[in-house]
Amino acid sequence: MHAWGSRSDEDDPQDKTLRRLQDLIRFEMVSRADEGRARLPNEPLLMRTYDASRDTVREALRRLVEAGLVLRRPGLGTLAIGDQRKLPTDLPPPRTPLAEHVGAVPGRPRVLFWGLVPARPVVARELDGVETGDPCLCVDYVLVRGDQPVGVVTNYLRAGEASLLDETAFDSDLYALLEHAGIGFDAFDVAVQASRADRSVAPLLDVEAGEPVLWLEQTLRNGEGEVFGLALCHFQRELRLDFVGISRTRRRTAPPEV
Incomplete structure (x- = not known):
């Protein structure tokens, strides 16, 4: 029987949480690209989907921008860069x-x-x-x-x-x-x-x-x-x-x- 909980032996659990969120958002970006959609959901929807705070979602998106994978523009949202199919x-x-x-x-x-x-x-x-x-x-x-x-x-x-x-x-x-x-x-x-x-x-x-x-x-x-x-x-x-x-x-x- 599984005991649901959390365990971390890493130096910075918050940073690793961000990494996992980045990976999930990147995977969603790929899945949406396969469906012909380049735009990611807005911040409130990402917060609800991944049960994450606004600051955590924004930091994950910022890191994806740094990696050259997405582009963020006011009024346009978050867009995938390049062909991710x-x-x-x-x-x-x-x-x-x-x-x-x-x-x-x-x-x-x-x-x-x-x-x-x-x-x-x-x-x-x-x-x-x-x-x-x-x-x-x-x-x-x-x-x-x-x-x-x-x-x-x-x-x-x-x-x-x-x-x-x-x-x-x-x-x-x-x-x-x-x-x-x-x-x-x-x-x-x-x-x-x-x-x-x-x-x-x-x-x-x-x-x-x-x-x-x-x-x-x-x-x-x-x-x-x-x-x-x-x-x-x-x-x-x-x-x-x-x-x-x-x-x-x-x-x-x-x-x-x-």
């Missing part, structure tokens, strides 16, 4: 552009480089059947939503798949380009980490050097499970990836002794 991480269905899949405004990628390069050891380790020095296609581009840059992406593709691609057909996203070439892709592996924009990435993303960004590594697999593509990406910090349906790994058992 969740973006699905699953592969788009056949014949569906990525922009349509994630509910974004389409834009034509800005290609920075397209050409064959020798596979460096770290690339060769990821791409099945590729040795160091083997040719692979490097596609370096800025991913655009509408007319706004959202990511800087460098793809490395095996020469076999690369030979089927038509550069002139690269008008939306890599998935659509692969599908246009008849290249099947059934799965991918991804890793995401917080990072900062350096002096080469910052101008491409239209941010200041040192601003937070998302670093993402992705490998694409074909129907046979072979990795044929590697992507290294820097994304705007507003990008929110929605991972759903992740199952729990079953305990591995030792093979039976023969």
Whole structure:
């Protein structure tokens, strides 16, 4: 039986209460953005919803302003800054552009480089059947939503798949380009980490050097499970990836002794 109460072993319980309130308001902001609403509830409603004093709510909102997540204007209320929608991480269905899949405004990628390069050891380790020095296609581009840059992406593709691609057909996203070439892709592996924009990435993303960004590594697999593509990406910090349906790994058992 649970005994409802409170316990804190932290130095400043009030500050931790503020942190938790900030997190709840930020999560509500995201939920409202998914519904197409950018404005947060007013202070009295937030006070009632979270059973918090006016001073506590105002301080939580002030900290969200400091973090660059909301904007407060007299007469307008509290507005979310940037795009806070969740973006699905699953592969788009056949014949569906990525922009349509994630509910974004389409834009034509800005290609920075397209050409064959020798596979460096770290690339060769990821791409099945590729040795160091083997040719692979490097596609370096800025991913655009509408007319706004959202990511800087460098793809490395095996020469076999690369030979089927038509550069002139690269008008939306890599998935659509692969599908246009008849290249099947059934799965991918991804890793995401917080990072900062350096002096080469910052101008491409239209941010200041040192601003937070998302670093993402992705490998694409074909129907046979072979990795044929590697992507290294820097994304705007507003990008929110929605991972759903992740199952729990079953305990591995030792093979039976023969």
